Amino acid sequence: MTSGLAEKRREKYEAILKAALKMFAEHGFFNSQVSKIAREAGVADGTIYLYFKNKEDILISLFREKLGSLVRKFHEHVHEDDRADEAIRKICELHFTELEKDVQLAKVTQLELRQSSRELHSEISKALKPYIQLIEDVLVRGIEQGIFRRDLDVKLTRLLIFGAMDEVVSSWLISGRRYSLSAQVDKTVDFFLRGLRA
Structure with missing residues (x-):
């Protein structure tokens, strides 16, 4: 059970990083919004802050x-x-x-x-x-x-x-x-x- 949760957390973490990489590459860091990164990653805006400050x-x-x-x-x-x-x-x-x-x-x-x-x-x-x-x-x-x-x-x-x-x-x-x-x-x-x- 615990390893399954850890795996899901890791998958979300990696999905956010992958989405961020795409947004930063296309729009630059300063023009990329957290909400758009969340949408690209398929997670709620608030979920981002469970993984990143x-x-x-x-x-x-x-x-x-x-x-x-x-x-x-x-x-x-x-x-x-x-x-x-x-x-x-x-x-x-x-x-x-x-x-x-x-x-x-x-x-x-x-x-x-x-x-x-x-x-x-x-x-x-x-x-x-x-x-x-x-x-x-x-x-x-x-x-x-x-x-x-x-x-x-x-x-x-x-x-x-x-x-x-x-x-x-x-x-x-x-x-x-x-x-x-x-x-x-x-x-x-x-x-x-x-x-x-x-």
């Missing part, structure tokens, strides 16, 4: 869930004894292929990382932290393996890598998705590795 909390949860899923997928595909240069490739590959598959998520991440209020941006940055940490861990591993330069500024380099991938996704969206995002992996990774290798 407000609209900002929905957006933060969306980032936490989706970025958390990306990090989990990375850990499923890459093991600790793998070469760091291959791990960098896998991060870039997953980043591009997952956002290419989920255009709504690509739109929301690109828009809201740039346009949110300072407080909201701060909370989204916290949700982003495990992903940035994952890149840092790979860089440290690469230095330890003797693959990457010992003089790398790891804190700066992790941001440069994330920022470069982020910009490639933005350009793809701005172009109207006229080309394959996943086809940009090789050139992007080659650029990274030229600067990273010992």
Whole structure:
């Protein structure tokens, strides 16, 4: 009985996030109303507040869930004894292929990382932290393996890598998705590795 209730709660939670993702992608965060998110999710307006404090909390949860899923997928595909240069490739590959598959998520991440209020941006940055940490861990591993330069500024380099991938996704969206995002992996990774290798 309890597990059935928990499952129903999870289903509603996911339905709200899915509806919010659609609304945010189509109308932007500030122009999306909670009532419209509820209607899209097939729940009453008040139900939203059983799961989220407000609209900002929905957006933060969306980032936490989706970025958390990306990090989990990375850990499923890459093991600790793998070469760091291959791990960098896998991060870039997953980043591009997952956002290419989920255009709504690509739109929301690109828009809201740039346009949110300072407080909201701060909370989204916290949700982003495990992903940035994952890149840092790979860089440290690469230095330890003797693959990457010992003089790398790891804190700066992790941001440069994330920022470069982020910009490639933005350009793809701005172009109207006229080309394959996943086809940009090789050139992007080659650029990274030229600067990273010992």
